[in-house]
Amino acid sequence: MEGNIAEMGQFIGAGLACLGMGFAGIGVGNVAGNFLSGALRNPAAAGEQTATLFIGLAFAEALGIFSFLVALLLMFAV
């Protein structure tokens, strides 16, 4: 077991950054699940709200992508 401590920190940091993607997954699931429960209560109004659904999904997902980016930067750019 040898290697420099900076590299170790890089890998640990990248792994920790991946936790953010998991939390973004919770957020995306929350958006989709709430949309589904609303849509099942009032299916007639659901069709008009798909654009809102996708905007919400995109905003929730963007934060997960940011943490993915941090992980990539730590692995390949630092």
Added chain:
Amino acid sequence: MATTEGSGSGLNIHPMDQFQVSPLFGGTEVHWYTPTNAALWMLAAVGAVALLMVMGSRGRALVPSRGQTAAEVTYGFVRKMVEDVAGREGMKYFPYIFTLFLFVLATNMLALIPASFSPTSHIAVTAVMSLVVFVTVTVIGFVKHGAGFLKLFWVASAPTLALRIVLALIELISYFVRPLSHSIRLAGNIMAGHTVLKVFAGFAGVLGAGAVVPILAITAIYGLEVLVAVIQAYVFTILTVVYLNDALHPGH
């Protein structure tokens, strides 16, 4: 890949190599005028869009052919999106938005051809598109409403003055973060998807003949990636329309 190369043992896969921009005709130096694989695949996307729309609108048949149907459905889809979100005034900017949608969609789909290149996985490409959207939308807002555009940042319905100032700050920051999140969302999604495909391809390469599970996984993920390609084109476009709507109708 600072220190990880040359380890020799274990999995020897380089999932990020597919995003390397390289000159088409030999050599390794990339100048601004060098024809690269990124430029090639962007041109291919433009060609695909032109093919779809020109061939689709050539016949103008009452009973549309398959190509015409595809072109009409795409047109109607984006048109409805613009009308729903930005209203009738937004239709003035429909050609620009339709162009954006088709370009992102075509690049994403062409990138799914094996051994091709995905320009939209590069933040350089998506950042230019989102910065142009940002500048265009801001200019439209100021031209249409003058200083009234600043009402976008002033939440007049908030109860106290202190709260309005805090909200104005937050709105201002979120306005200027828009091009960042707009570009990284598209680039990150496409890059992540293609990296996952390549990582699984690396597993299949290691396992050799027994690579049934990775190949099945690649097939499934590829299906997901087709979905992601379309959804991300849709999301990129609809966020453009939302930003445009903010410029056309500022205020809360």
